[in-house]
Amino acid sequence: MKISVQNLTKPFGAFTALNDINLEVRSGELLALLGPSGCGKTTLLRILSGLEFADTGHILFDGEDATTQNVRARKVGFVFQHYALFRHMTVFENIAFGLRVRRTGRPSRRDIHARVEELLKLVKLETLASRFPSQLSGGQRQRVALARALAVEPRVLLLDEPFGALDAKVRQELRRWLRRLHDEVHITSVFVTHDQEEALEVADRVVVMNKGQIEQVGTPEEVYHHPASPFVCDFLGNVNLFECRIHYGQAYVHDVPFELHNAPPQDAQHAYVYVRPHQLDIQRELGGPNSLPASVRLVNTAGAQVDVELLTEWGQIVHARISHDRHRAVRPQVGQTLFIATKEMKVFHA
Amino acid sequence: MKIGWKRWSVLPGFGLAMGYTLTYLSLLVLIPLAGTFLKSATLTWPEFWETITSPRALASYRVTFGTSLVAALLNAVSGLLVAWVLTRYRFFGRRFVDALVDLPFALPTAVAGIALTAIYAPTGWVGKLVPFKVAFTPLGITIALVFIGVPFVVRTVQPVLEDIEPELEQVAASLGANRWQTFTRVVMPAVWPAVLTGFALSFARAVGEYGSVIFIAGNMPMRTEITPLLIVTQLEQYNYAGATSLAVAMLVVSFGMLLTINALQWWGTRRHLA
Numbered sequence: 001m002k003i004s005v006q007n008l009t010k011p012f013g014a015f016t017a018l019n020d021i022n023l024e025v026r027s028g029e030l031l032a033l034l035g036p037s038g039c040g041k042t043t044l045l046r047i048l049s050g051l052e053f054a055d056t057g058h059i060l061f062d063g064e065d066a067t068t069q070n071v072r073a074r075k076v077g078f079v080f081q082h083y084a085l086f087r088h089m090t091v092f093e094n095i096a097f098g099l100r101v102r103r104t105g106r107p108s109r110r111d112i113h114a115r116v117e118e119l120l121k122l123v124k125l126e127t128l129a130s131r132f133p134s135q136l137s138g139g140q141r142q143r144v145a146l147a148r149a150l151a152v153e154p155r156v157l158l159l160d161e162p163f164g165a166l167d168a169k170v171r172q173e174l175r176r177w178l179r180r181l182h183d184e185v186h187i188t189s190v191f192v193t194h195d196q197e198e199a200l201e202v203a204d205r206v207v208v209m210n211k212g213q214i215e216q217v218g219t220p221e222e223v224y225h226h227p228a229s230p231f232v233c234d235f236l237g238n239v240n241l242f243e244c245r246i247h248y249g250q251a252y253v254h255d256v257p258f259e260l261h262n263a264p265p266q267d268a269q270h271a272y273v274y275v276r277p278h279q280l281d282i283q284r285e286l287g288g289p290n291s292l293p294a295s296v297r298l299v300n301t302a303g304a305q306v307d308v309e310l311l312t313e314w315g316q317i318v319h320a321r322i323s324h325d326r327h328r329a330v331r332p333q334v335g336q337t338l339f340i341a342t343k344e345m346k347v348f349h350a
Numbered sequence: 351m352k353i354g355w356k357r358w359s360v361l362p363g364f365g366l367a368m369g370y371t372l373t374y375l376s377l378l379v380l381i382p383l384a385g386t387f388l389k390s391a392t393l394t395w396p397e398f399w400e401t402i403t404s405p406r407a408l409a410s411y412r413v414t415f416g417t418s419l420v421a422a423l424l425n426a427v428s429g430l431l432v433a434w435v436l437t438r439y440r441f442f443g444r445r446f447v448d449a450l451v452d453l454p455f456a457l458p459t460a461v462a463g464i465a466l467t468a469i470y471a472p473t474g475w476v477g478k479l480v481p482f483k484v485a486f487t488p489l490g491i492t493i494a495l496v497f498i499g500v501p502f503v504v505r506t507v508q509p510v511l512e513d514i515e516p517e518l519e520q521v522a523a524s525l526g527a528n529r530w531q532t533f534t535r536v537v538m539p540a541v542w543p544a545v546l547t548g549f550a551l552s553f554a555r556a557v558g559e560y561g562s563v564i565f566i567a568g569n570m571p572m573r574t575e576i577t578p579l580l581i582v583t584q585l586e587q588y589n590y591a592g593a594t595s596l597a598v599a600m601l602v603v604s605f606g607m608l609l610t611i612n613a614l615q616w617w618g619t620r621r622h623l624a
Contacts, residue, residue, distance in 0.1 A: 051520055071524045078524040084517035088539040098525035101535070145521075152525055 001062050001155045001188050002027045003048065008057030010043055017043040018054065019212040025156075028186045030179070032203035034193055036235065040212040041192045042160055048190060049158050050074040061155065074156075077149030077187075081161040083141040085133040091144050092129040095119055098152035119147040122181070139170040146178075150185070159191035163198065175202050196236045200224060208232045230348045233274045240280070240318050242273040244347075251347060254314055257289045260347055270350035277321035279344045282308060282330050292340045294318060296332045308332055310340060383601065389594040401592050402599040410577040415603065417488050417576075418556035421495035426549040428496075429503025430541070436504070437511040451504045454497055459561030466494050467566045486568030491576065494566045495556040502555060503548030510544040511537075543619050550611040557604050 003025035010018040018040045025031050033041040046052040048059065050071035058067045066074055086094050099112045107115065120126045123143040133141055142162060149157060162178070163171040179202050182189060193199050199206045200220040208215045208223055208231075216228040227233035234241075244251040244258065246268045251258040253273060265271065283291070294310035297317070306327040308320045318340060322330075332338055390398060401407065436448055454462065470477045470484040470493060477484055484490050514537060522532040560578040567574045577600050584593035 049524065051524075071520065072526055072528070075526075076524060078521060080517045080521065082515070082517065084515060084521045086518065086536060086539075097522070097527070097535070101522075101525065101527040101531045103528070148521075148525065154524075 003156065003188065003190075004058075004060040004063075005044075005048070006058040006060070008044070008047065008054045008059070010040075010047065010052075010054045016212050018047070021057070021212075021214060023207065023214065023217070025188060025190060026205075028188055029204040030182045030189045030191070030202065032191055032193055032199035032206045033209060034196060034199040034206050034235075035209035037194060039209045041194075041209050044209070045158050045160055045190060045192045048156070049076050049078050051078070075152070075154050077152065077154035077157045079142070079145050079149050079157070079159040079162050081164045083133070083138075083145045083165075085141055085144055085148075087133055090130050090132055091120070091125060091136070092116055094133070094144055095148045095151050097148060102152075115151060119151055122150070122184075123147040137170075138166045139174050142166065142174065146181075150187070154187070157187050157189040159189065161192055161194070163195075164193075171198075178202060200236070208235060210235070227274075227346065230272060230274065233346055233348070238277050238319060240275045240277065242275070242316075244271050244273050245269050246271050246347070253292065254312075256292055258342065258345070259289050260345070265347055265349060268349050272348050272350060273342075274346040274348065275342050275344070277307070277319040278305070279342060280318070280320040280322075281326070281341045281343060282310075282320055282322055282332055283339045283341055284330060286339050287341050290342045292318075293337055294340050295337045296334050299327075299332055299334065301327065310338070312340075386594045386597050386601070389591060390598045393591045393595060397591075398595050401595045406571055406575070407577070407580060407596060407599070409572045410575050410580045411599075411603070413488060413491065413574060414557060414577040414600075417491040417495055418553050418559075421492045421499055421556050422549050422553035424492070424496050425499045425503045425552045426545050429500050429548055429552075430507055430545055432500070433504045433507040433511055437508055451501050453501075454499075455501050459498060459559065460565070462497055463494060463562035463565030466490070466497060466562065470566065485566050486570075486574060488574060490566040490568075491563050491574065494562040495559060498559055498562055499552035499556050502551035503545065506548035506551065507541055507544045510541050514540055543615050546611060546615050546618075550608055553611075554604060554608060557600070 003023075005021055005023040005025075008018055008021040009016070021040075021044060023044075033044060035041045043052065047054050050066070050069055050073070053068070058065060060066065061074065071078070086097065089097065095116045096112050099107055099115060116129075117126070120129055123146060125140060125143055125147070128136065128140065133144065136144065142165075146159075146162075163174055166174060175198055191203075200223075203220060205217060205219055206223050207217050210231050216223050216232045218226075218228075223232060224236050227236065233239055242253045244253045246252075246260075246265060248267070249260060251260055251271065251273055258273060286293070292312055294312045296308060297311050298307075298309040300307040301324070305321050306324060308322060310318045310320065312318060320340060330338070393401065432451065436444065436451075467474075467485050467490075469475050470490055472478070472483060472485070474485070482489075484493065518536055518540075519532050522536045527535065558578065560576075560582070563576055564579055567576060567579070569575050569579055577596060581593045581596050581600075584590075584596065
């Protein structure tokens with residue numbers, strides 16, 4: 001099912017949680033709402049679900065106006081960060097709840113049983129049907145919550161920080177599992193997260209939000225490699241920020257000329273060069289333009305790549321991430337002065 | 351790790367705390383109760399049996415336990431409603447109402463009894479309006495017991511209701527449950543152990559209540575005489591053994607009922623709080 005959000009605005013007193021939001025959720029996609037806390041992503045999700053309502057604007061479900069429908073009428077599945085399982089019911093009863101409370105067209109006992117069994121298989125909890133939520137781990141609880149939401153065959157699945165309460169390893173497992181599940185079920189899904197890694201790994205498309213507004217919408221590749229704003233660039237992973245001025249298509253960072261690979265922006269006295277740590281290289285000799293002298297402060301080799309922290313002549317800390325091969329070739333030592341070279345960069349005006 | 355018969359614990363002072371608890375409970379509860387049993391034991395079995403099964407005593411048990419049970423049931427329902435209103439709605443004067451709930455705890459029971467009698471007597475404000483007699487009947491006793499028992503239910507249910515996450519109700523709604531289904535299938539199972547506790551406390555208090563009841567009851571033997579009053583009457587006649595025998599009978603019945611309620615509660619909660 002397709003969802004259209006049109007000119008949505010939601011103030012909370014003097015604070016504007018959402019400001020003129022326009023968004024299309026495509027049928028069958030897995031969309032991530034990504035942003036720092038307080039950016040309005042959860043409010044947007046709750047308004048999509050009908051748990052909260054906007055002051056102005058419209059929400060269309062497949063072209064039909066759903067703006068004033070409540071959560072029951074919208075037939076959406078909602079998964080909470082803290083699971084919200086019914087503690088006094090077994091896993092089986094939790095999943096069956098939505099089918100049992102149905103007033104019209106309630107399935108027979110046998111059909112309910114079959115449907116729940118099918119869902120238990122889908123979330124890989126067949127053996128735990130008679131357990132109570134208190135006897136499950138966090139990851140298992142969230143899978144029960146998901147199965148419970150899917151039981152009523154919702155038109156959309158909405159997930160509010162679904163992996164937020166889990167520890168790092170379970171979180172990674174579960175989000176990969178969610179991706180595979182979505183590939184099987186193909187239900188239009190929107191999930192909220194503040195974890196950019198999670199959004200980039202799982203979602204078909206990512207909506208980056210900040211201060212009640214949408215900064216950029218795009219595939220993970222688009223938002224990561226072609227950020228539309230300094231905020232997006234900064235939020236999606238670590239970034240080094242150099243103050244510069246731009247003159248005749250060339251950027252000057254403390255009088256060191258930088259060649260701009262992408263379309264050179266207009267001249268400006270104040271601009272910023274954004275370079276991700278992996279877009280930096282370390283060299284022993286000055287290598288033409290885009291090369292800054294800096295002294296090595298820290299080297300951390302424990303990881304898939306080597307993290308090097310350097311200090312420029314003007315006292316700015318720069319993070320570089322290089323391969324182990326490169327590390328072996330350059331052999332940076334703490335205290336040594338080396339040269340930072342940028343391979344790629346992104347320039348935004350101040 | 352075991353040290354002697356104690357299990358190792360991060361909290362110090364297990365011996366001291368346990369000793370204090372046992373001494374305290376013995377002095378305050380066990381010794382006086384044991385005294386009651388010992389005093390009643392000065393009677394022979396037939397005498398004892400005759401005292402506690404005399405028609406007047408039996409009638410008083412019926413009045414005491416009957417009205418207490420009805421009052422506790424009424425309190426369980428209305429107390430839940432009051433707690434619900436206080437936790438779920440924000441309205442002007444909520445804090446005032448909240449404080450009002452505790453008043454029956456603080457008020458001298460005699461004052462409550464006199465006030466209720468004045469209102470419900472055939473010439474009182476309310477007594478005049480209703481076509482039947484309220485004061486000096488079991489109905490009047492029940493009203494007094496409802497009055498003194500309602501805070502028990504409200505104060506046990508309120509924190510439990512406050513603890514129920516709004517998410518539970520929201521998720522039930524998203525799964526298609528209407529308000530009534532959400533209440534009966536999601537909210538009630540969570541609060542009913544607390545309601546039961548409140549019911550038990552309210553019932554226990556009502557069984558032992560004396561001060562407020564004697565004013566509104568009329569105290570007619572066989573009809574509106576409660577067991578605590580019968581005990582006091584025996585004491586006034588210096589029949590200490592008779593008074594303690596009645597006390598023992600009451601104690602055993604009350605204890606049995608509270609034990610049953612606790613067992614019910616244990617059975618209801620143990621399954622999902624594993």
